[in-house]
Amino acid sequence: MSEGATDGRANAVEVRGLAKVFNAGRADAVEALLDIDLIIAPGEFVSLIGPSGCGKSTQLRLIANLTEPTRGEVLVNGKPARRARLDQDYGMAFQQAGLFEWRSVAKNVELPLELKGWDRAGRRRRAFEMLELVKLREFAEHFPWQLSGGMQQRVAIARALAAHPPLLLMDEPFGALDEMTREHMQTELLRICRETSTTVVFVTHSIPEAVFLSTRVVVMSPRPGRITDVVDVELGPRRGVDTREKEAFFAKVTEVREALRGIQPAGIEPDIEQVVEEHP
Amino acid sequence: MTRSRGRLLGLLWPPVVFGAAFLVIWETAVNVFDFQPYFLPAPSAILDAFRSNTELIWEATKVSGLNALIGLVLGTAIGVGMAFLLARFRLADDLMSPLAVALNAVPIFVLVAVFNNMYPVTSEVPRRLMATLVVYFIVLINVARGLREVGSVYLDLMRSYAASDVTVLRKVRVPHAVPYLFIALKIAAPASVITAFVSEYFGGLQNGLGSRIVSNIALSNNAEAWAYVLGACLLGLAFFLTAAALERVATPGGVGARERDGA
Numbered sequence: 001m002s003e004g005a006t007d008g009r010a011n012a013v014e015v016r017g018l019a020k021v022f023n024a025g026r027a028d029a030v031e032a033l034l035d036i037d038l039i040i041a042p043g044e045f046v047s048l049i050g051p052s053g054c055g056k057s058t059q060l061r062l063i064a065n066l067t068e069p070t071r072g073e074v075l076v077n078g079k080p081a082r083r084a085r086l087d088q089d090y091g092m093a094f095q096q097a098g099l100f101e102w103r104s105v106a107k108n109v110e111l112p113l114e115l116k117g118w119d120r121a122g123r124r125r126r127a128f129e130m131l132e133l134v135k136l137r138e139f140a141e142h143f144p145w146q147l148s149g150g151m152q153q154r155v156a157i158a159r160a161l162a163a164h165p166p167l168l169l170m171d172e173p174f175g176a177l178d179e180m181t182r183e184h185m186q187t188e189l190l191r192i193c194r195e196t197s198t199t200v201v202f203v204t205h206s207i208p209e210a211v212f213l214s215t216r217v218v219v220m221s222p223r224p225g226r227i228t229d230v231v232d233v234e235l236g237p238r239r240g241v242d243t244r245e246k247e248a249f250f251a252k253v254t255e256v257r258e259a260l261r262g263i264q265p266a267g268i269e270p271d272i273e274q275v276v277e278e279h280p
Numbered sequence: 281m282t283r284s285r286g287r288l289l290g291l292l293w294p295p296v297v298f299g300a301a302f303l304v305i306w307e308t309a310v311n312v313f314d315f316q317p318y319f320l321p322a323p324s325a326i327l328d329a330f331r332s333n334t335e336l337i338w339e340a341t342k343v344s345g346l347n348a349l350i351g352l353v354l355g356t357a358i359g360v361g362m363a364f365l366l367a368r369f370r371l372a373d374d375l376m377s378p379l380a381v382a383l384n385a386v387p388i389f390v391l392v393a394v395f396n397n398m399y400p401v402t403s404e405v406p407r408r409l410m411a412t413l414v415v416y417f418i419v420l421i422n423v424a425r426g427l428r429e430v431g432s433v434y435l436d437l438m439r440s441y442a443a444s445d446v447t448v449l450r451k452v453r454v455p456h457a458v459p460y461l462f463i464a465l466k467i468a469a470p471a472s473v474i475t476a477f478v479s480e481y482f483g484g485l486q487n488g489l490g491s492r493i494v495s496n497i498a499l500s501n502n503a504e505a506w507a508y509v510l511g512a513c514l515l516g517l518a519f520f521l522t523a524a525a526l527e528r529v530a531t532p533g534g535v536g537a538r539e540r541d542g543a
Contacts, residue, residue, distance in 0.1 A: 066436050086442045098433035102455045102531070111451070115441045 001008045010078030011169050011201040013040040013063055018072035019059055019224075029225035032058045036072070038227065040199060042166065045190075047210035047217045049256065055225025056203045057171050058210045063201060064169050077166060088116065090167040091160030091263045095175045097152035099144035099159075106122055106140040108129065109159045116163060123239055130158035133192055150181040157189065161196060168193070169186070183244070190239055208261070212239060219259040221272065229259040321503040330505035337511040344488035345515050348476040351411020352469060352519070358412070359419025360461070366420075367427035367453065377424075380417055389414075392479045393520075407479040407488075411472045418468040419461070420451055426460030427453045462527035469519035477512055489515065 018036035023029045032055040040046050048056040062074055064199055065081040076084035085091065091112070092278045099108045109127040110118075118126070131137045134154040136147075144152055153173055160168055174182045186209060193200055204210050210217045211233055219229040233252050243249055303323045309315070317325065330337065340352040366373045391413065395406035430452055438448045480490030489512045498503035 061436075064440055066439055083442060088440075088442060090440070092435050092437065092440045094436065096431070098431070098434045098437055100434070100452070100455070102458070112441050115443055115447065115451075 001052065009042050010214065011039050012077065013038065013201060014073075014075040014078075015039070015059075015063070016073045016075075018059070018062060018074060018237070019070050020037070020062060020067070021070045024070055026232045033062075034224040034226050036225070036227060040201065042199050043197060044216060045193065045200045045202065045214045047204055047214040048220060049204055049210045049217055049260070050220030050225065051222050052152070052205060054220040054222045055222055059220075059225065060169055060171050060201060062201050064090060065099065088112065088163060089165055090169050091163065091165040092155070093168070093170045093173045095161045095172040097144070097149070097153055097156040099155055101144050103144075105136065105142050105144065105147070106138065106239045107157050108144065108155055111164050112159060112163050126162055127158075130162050131155075133195065134158045134188070135159070142205055150177050150183075150185060154188070155175065155239065157192065161198065164196065166199060168198045170200060170202045172205070177206075182209070187240060189213065194237065207253055207256050208244070211235075211249060211256055212244060217252075217256050219256065228262065231256050231259060317502050325503040326506040326510060329501075329503035330510055333504060333507055336492075337508060339494045340487065340489045340508065341511050341515050343404075343485075344473070344476045344480070344490060344512075347407045347479075347488065348411055348472040348515075348519065350408045351413075351475065352472040354408070354413050355412040355415025355421050355468065355472070356461075356465065359416045359425055359464075362416075362420050363423035363427055363457070366424045367449075373424075380421060383417060389475065389478050392482045396483050399472055401483070402485055403486070405480075406484065407476055410479045411475045414475045415468040415472050418471060419464045422460045422464035423457050426457030430456050459527075459531060462523065462530065465523040466520060466527065469523040470516045471511055473512070473516040473519050 007229070015036050015038040018033060019031075020033040021029055021031050031265075036059060040048075048059060050056050058067070062069050063076060064083060065074070065076075065085040077089050081085070081088070099105075100111070103111070106124070106127045109130050110123040113123045113126060128137060128140065131140055134157055136151060136154055137157070138146060139151065139155075144155070147155065156173070157168075158218065159205050160170075168189040174185050178187060189200075190213060192198075202213060210230070212235075217231040217233060219226055221224065221228045231252065235248060235252070281463070307322050307324060310320060317320075321329075362376070366376055378509060389410065392406055394408040395409050399405045425451075434452050434456075438452060443451070476488065477490030477493075480486075480488045481494060484491075486492070489508050493505050493508045493512070495506060496502075
């Protein structure tokens with residue numbers, strides 16, 4: 001396991017003794033996460049994998065400070081998670097593209113910049129750069145409903161990266177896409193992250209996806225979620241169609257599958273990731 | 281361009297043909313079965329009555345139409361304002377929502393009888409008040425929903441941008457509620473016209489379309505009564521089409537969000 005940055009830069013993510021209990025202190029309390037320690041260095045691509053209900057999405061939401069931990073500490077770029085969120089140190093993408101349907105594609109990409117107070121011309125220029133990056137430049141003036149699911153997800157990635165955050169948090173962003181689009185998007189994501197040198201934390205429950213994308217795969221157990229294994233994936237920085245057919249790729253897929261097999265499935269209880277906290 | 285015109289034509293001809301056929305069958309039935317005018321006048325007789333009374337019908341239309349319009353504008357303004365309050369304050373929501381639902385289940389038209397008692401006989405205020413009330417509830421319920429029912433992914437996203445509540449309101453909730461407002465208006469606009477007519481049945485000045493329909497029936501001027509009904513239909517249609525046209529202008533892409541979801 002990587003012990004963090006050695007070149008003096010702060011770790012991208014530092015999680016120490018993290019625990020999350022939903023409805024704490026009540027009869028229906030649910031322990032979602034327990035004793036999570038995780039250090040992610042800048043430039044890494046780390047996937048969180050585990051059966052549904054293992055709290056991997058909760059962990060991502062804690063890193064993003066979308067929810068507060070019950071115990072423990074989360075640092076992003078060396079700052080407390082809340083500070084990092086207020087400074088917009090990360091970009092985020094979800095399983096739903098979550099595009100605003102009353103905004104054109106370009107206007108959707110501009111939104112985070114708009115909220116940061118960028119001027120119109122600067123926003124416009126950056127939005128087109130980002131759309132260039134995800135190869136959707138010619139769709140800038142289209143509206144989201146005119147795009148396919150994969151294209152919408154690419155717009156969402158462009159939006160997440162628009163402000164050039166050093167960290168990208170992704171919660172099953174390709175979960176709703178078909179296999180072909182999914183593989184294409186994975187290759188594209190690696191290219192984009194290489195070109196922008198972005199650190200990524202990626203939640204998935206697809207083993208090949210985790211192996212193909214990651215430098216490290218973090219394997220988690222079901223409720224209460226704990227890290228049971230960490231698999232380093234040394235497939236090199238340049239991965240493409242051939243990578244998926246290599247012996248080393250299959251070996252890693254097997255390794256992750258075996259790490260997951262040691263884990264009891266979550267059973268038929270309701271999925272913890274479905275526990276939605278009330279927004280005040 | 282030609283393609284969209286072709287599509288428009290494709291959309292238009294079925295109701296037009298159906299409507300024409302309906303009128304022909306009506307006309308024929310009246311002649312063949314020799315219906316008496318007090319039972320059902322023929323479309324041609326109604327059209328004649330409409331032509332010879334155009335000026336009177338127009339005068340009555342202006343009265344009812346103005347009442348409906350005032351109700352529509354006031355009801356929308358108050359409804360939208362209240363929706364913002366409900367979206368902002370939990371307590372207001374808890375107080376108002378059950379009340380709104382309960383009132384919606386009551387045939388509130390009857391309130392106009394009470395309003396009539398509160399104002400002089402020659403006053404138009406009770407009718408306008410009634411239209412305002414009907415529009416208010418339709419707008420309130422829909423717009424409050426549009427402001428509140430924003431998907432959690434959008435709220436998470438805005439939180440990740442460190443957006444304030446005011447920013448979320450401006451950038452997410454308000455634009456999200458716009459299509460809901462127009463759904464409400466498309467229901468409320470014809471409803472305000474209907475309310476204006478029906479309110480006239482409960483007394484007051486005999487100057488609107490509703491009261492003219494009643495008085496012509498009382499005088500057995502059936503074709504004239506139907507001519508006023510036709511005027512009422514046209515007024516309701518005009519209100520609806522105006523609301524629908526406003527929707528097209530106000531929603532980017534030209535179509536309401538809901539219609540898009542359904543497509």
